[in-house]
Amino acid sequence: MAKPIELSLVANVNDFLRGTNDVEKALEGVGDELDGLAKEAGRSTGRMEQDFKSLAREVKDTDRVIDNMSSSTLKNAGSKTAAFKQEAVANFSEVTSSFSGSMTSITDLVQGTLGGVASGIAGPVGLAFGGAAVAVGLLGSAIASVGDAAEADGEKAAAWAQAYVDAGGKILTTAQTVAGAQEIILDPARYQEAKDAAEEWGVSVSVAVLALAGNEYALAEATKASEAARQQTIDTAYEAAEANRDLTKTEIDFASEAVAGGTRLRELQGEMAAGAQQADVFSEALRLTAENTEGASTTVDEFGDKVTALPDGTVIYIDAETGQATTDVDAIKDKIYSVPTNVDTTVAVYGDFTNLEGGLANIFKKQQKVPVGIGVLKQYGTNY
Amino acid sequence: MFRLDVNSSRGIQAVVLSLSQANREVRKLVRQQSQAVIGPEFQKAMNEGASDLMESKGLALTTKTTLSDRNVTLGTGTKKGPGFSGGFDPRINARVLEFGAKRDAVKTYRSHRKGGKTFNVTRHTQRQFKPNKRAGYVFYPAIAQMAPRILSLWTQTVVRTFHDAMEGKAP
Numbered sequence: 001m002a003k004p005i006e007l008s009l010v011a012n013v014n015d016f017l018r019g020t021n022d023v024e025k026a027l028e029g030v031g032d033e034l035d036g037l038a039k040e041a042g043r044s045t046g047r048m049e050q051d052f053k054s055l056a057r058e059v060k061d062t063d064r065v066i067d068n069m070s071s072s073t074l075k076n077a078g079s080k081t082a083a084f085k086q087e088a089v090a091n092f093s094e095v096t097s098s099f100s101g102s103m104t105s106i107t108d109l110v111q112g113t114l115g116g117v118a119s120g121i122a123g124p125v126g127l128a129f130g131g132a133a134v135a136v137g138l139l140g141s142a143i144a145s146v147g148d149a150a151e152a153d154g155e156k157a158a159a160w161a162q163a164y165v166d167a168g169g170k171i172l173t174t175a176q177t178v179a180g181a182q183e184i185i186l187d188p189a190r191y192q193e194a195k196d197a198a199e200e201w202g203v204s205v206s207v208a209v210l211a212l213a214g215n216e217y218a219l220a221e222a223t224k225a226s227e228a229a230r231q232q233t234i235d236t237a238y239e240a241a242e243a244n245r246d247l248t249k250t251e252i253d254f255a256s257e258a259v260a261g262g263t264r265l266r267e268l269q270g271e272m273a274a275g276a277q278q279a280d281v282f283s284e285a286l287r288l289t290a291e292n293t294e295g296a297s298t299t300v301d302e303f304g305d306k307v308t309a310l311p312d313g314t315v316i317y318i319d320a321e322t323g324q325a326t327t328d329v330d331a332i333k334d335k336i337y338s339v340p341t342n343v344d345t346t347v348a349v350y351g352d353f354t355n356l357e358g359g360l361a362n363i364f365k366k367q368q369k370v371p372v373g374i375g376v377l378k379q380y381g382t383n384y
Numbered sequence: 385m386f387r388l389d390v391n392s393s394r395g396i397q398a399v400v401l402s403l404s405q406a407n408r409e410v411r412k413l414v415r416q417q418s419q420a421v422i423g424p425e426f427q428k429a430m431n432e433g434a435s436d437l438m439e440s441k442g443l444a445l446t447t448k449t450t451l452s453d454r455n456v457t458l459g460t461g462t463k464k465g466p467g468f469s470g471g472f473d474p475r476i477n478a479r480v481l482e483f484g485a486k487r488d489a490v491k492t493y494r495s496h497r498k499g500g501k502t503f504n505v506t507r508h509t510q511r512q513f514k515p516n517k518r519a520g521y522v523f524y525p526a527i528a529q530m531a532p533r534i535l536s537l538w539t540q541t542v543v544r545t546f547h548d549a550m551e552g553k554a555p
Binding site: 004005006007008009010011012013014016017020252256 | 457527
C-alpha cells in the first residue's frame with residue numbers, strides 16, 4: 001500500500017552530475033571564476049589580484065592532492081594546508097573590505113568563497129566558514145524565490161507605474177502613500193508582510209508599512225537599518241573566519257534575517273524603479289505628442305517649463321528640471337504648493353482646469369508667487 | 385516548493401561536486417557527521433510541530449533523515465512506531481495524519497438482530513482525524529521551516545570535514 005512520506009531537499013542533482021561529464025574540469029571552471037573575480041577587484045588594489053591568482057593556482061594543485069588522498073596520506077597533508085589557511089583568511093578580509101555596499105556584492109562574496117571550496121576542497125576553510133553566514137541567507141532566499149516571483153514583479157511594477165503616472169513625477173504624493181499604507185494595514189496578508197519586513201529590517205511596523213507604500217523617508221530609514229544589519233553580518237563572518245570557528249545559531253539566524261531583509265528591500269526598490277521606468281515611457285510619449293502635434297501652441301513660462309496646448313484642448317506640461325511630462329493639472333498644482341508659502345492669504349482659484357488653455361495655464365502658474373491659501377487646499381483635497 | 389534546484393545554488397553545486405570527488409572515507413565521515421547534526425535538528429522540529437498524541441506518535445516518532453553523497457532526504461511514517469491499540473500503522477497510513485482525512489466519510493454495512501432480521505448500520509469511520517489540508521500538518525511545515533538551515537548545516541559539515549581530513553585529524 002502507501003509508502004512513507006519522503007522528500008529530498010535538493011532537486012535535479014543526478015541530472016546535474018550526469019551533465020557534468022568532466023568533474024575536474026567543472027571544478028577548474030570555478031577556479032577560473034575566482035580568477036575573474038581577481039581581475040575585477042584588481043582595479044582597486046593590485047596586491048589583491050596577486051593573492052587571488054595565486055589562490056586559484058594553488059586551488060588547482062590541491063585538486064590533485066585530494067585526488068590522490070587516501071586515509072594513509074591524510075596525515076601528511078596537514079602541513080600543506082596551514083599556508084592555505086593563512087592566505088584564505090587574508091583573502092577573505094580583502095574581499096570583505098572591497099564590498100561596494102550593494103547587496104549584490106554579497107552574492108559575489110559567496111560565489112567567490114564557496115567556489116573556492118568547491119574547486120579545492122582546499123584550505124580556504126576560514127573563508128568558507130565566514131561565507132557560510134552569508135550562504136545561509138543565500139540558500140534561504142534561493143528557496144523562497146522559487147515560485148511565481150517574476151510574474152508578481154511585473155504586476156507590482158505596473159502598480160507602481162500607475163502610481164507614478166498619477167503623481168505626475170518621480171515622487172509619490174503624500175495622499176498616495178497614506179492611501180497605500182491604509183490599504184496594507186487593512187489587508188491581513190500584506191500587513192503580515194509588513195510585520196515580517198519590519199522584523200527583518202529592524203524598524204518599527206509603521207515605518208515598514210510606509211516604506212512598502214513607497215514613502216521616501218520610510219524607505220531611507222529601512223535602507224539605513226538594513227545596511228547596518230548587513231554590516232554587522234559581515235563583521236561577524238569576518239571575525240568568525242579569523243578565529244576559525246563555526247558560527248553560532250544566533251549569528252546564523254541573524255545573518256539569514258539580514259540577507260532576507262536586504263533581498264526584500266532590493267525587490268521593493270527594483271519594483272519601484274521598474275514602475276518609474278514604465279511611467280517614464282508614458283511621460284516620454286506625452287512629450288513626443290506635445291512636440292509633434294500640428295497646430296499645438298507651446299509657451300515657456302518663467303520657470304522654463306513648457307506648456308503645450310493641443311488643438312483638442314489637452315494641455316501637456318513638461319517640467320524643465322526633470323523633463324517629466326504630465327497632463328495632470330493636479331500635478332501642476334502640487335508643484336505650486338511645493339514652493340514654501342505662508343498659509344495665510346487665501347487665493348480662490350476656481351474653474352475647470354482640465355481644458356486649461358495655454359495662456360491660462362501661465363496665469364495660473366504665476367500665482368505661485370502669491371501665498372496659496374486654505375481655500376484651494378480644501379478644494380483639491382491635497383494633504384499637506 | 386521546498387526543494388532547492390541544484391542549478392540555482394552554487395553553494396550546493398560546490399558541495400555535490402566536491403563530494404563526488406572525495407574518497408570513500410571522507411564521504412563516509414561527511415555522511416555520519418551530517419546525520420549527527422541534521423537528524424536531531426529535524427527530529428526536534430517534528431516534535432515541536434506535532435500538536436497531539438496521534439501526530440507525535442505517528443509522525444514525529446517515525447521521522448527519519450537519510451544522508452547520501454548528493455542529497456538530504458527527510459521522511460516520516462518510516463517505522464511502525466511505538467504501537468497503537470487499534471492497530472494503526474504509520475508505515476501505511478501516515479498520510480492520514482499529515483494531510484488529514486475526509487471526516488464526513490461514512491461506511492454502511494448490514495448487521496442483524498438476535499432473531500436473524502438484518503438492517504443497515506451507517507457509521508462515520510474517519511471522525512478521529514483532522515480535516516484535509518494539502519499543505520500538511522506536521523512534516524511539510526517542519527520542512528518549510530528547516531530546509532534552508534538543514535542545507536546550510538550540510539554545507540558547513542562538508543567544509544569542516546574536508547578541513548579536518550586535510551589536517552589529518554580524526555573527527
